[in-house]
């Protein structure tokens with residue numbers, strides 16, 4: 001792997017921050033598909049690739065989803081949303097499949113950042129998982145919702161979340 005690519009991955013990791021306000025322009029569909037493709041290259045247990053996506057451009061659907069969350073403005077105004085789900089029949093282990101979904105989502109967010117797109121992982125809407133699936137026309141028993149991702153060009157000047165010092169996370173070095 002080229003040094004340039006390695007550097008750009010680390011750069012994206014350190015630069016990416018959740019974006020909750022977006023410019024109105026929609027990203028090109030190719031870029032949207034590219035970031036989802038980055039998602040599917042995440043590792044998964046047994047390479048079972050349990051993730052499934054719903055790409056939401058429709059203002060009508062966004063409006064309906066926005067009513068199910070405290071983050072209604074972000075959901076309504078995001079140029080595009082990605083619903084991330086696990087297909088239950090592709091799953092083999094609850095914890096590991098959720099870990100795979102997390103890796104997938106992180107890939108999507110980092111790839112988006114590298115294309116100049118901002119994202120926000122919206123977990124809060126999971127409390128209305130069944131309603132979300134109904135609105136998206138997904139069978140309740142077949143899919144488990146992991147997250148809704150807001151995606152668009154950043155227009156967010158709000159203060160960025162920091163991190164505690166590295167030393168506070170390292171329990172031991174032996």
Ligand SMILES: Cc1cc2nc3c(=O)[nH]c(=O)nc-3n(C[C@H](O)[C@H](O)[C@H](O)COP(=O)(O)O)c2cc1C
Pocket residue numbers: 016017018019020071120121122123124125160161
């Ligand atoms: C599992 C999970 C659920 C999250 N849910 C929400 C959410 O519902 N709304 C929101 O605004 N941000 C949500 N976030 C984003 C976090 O608030 C954010 O990642 C954290 O504050 C660190 O900020 P950063 O992403 O800018 O580094 C979620 C993140 C994760 C990983």
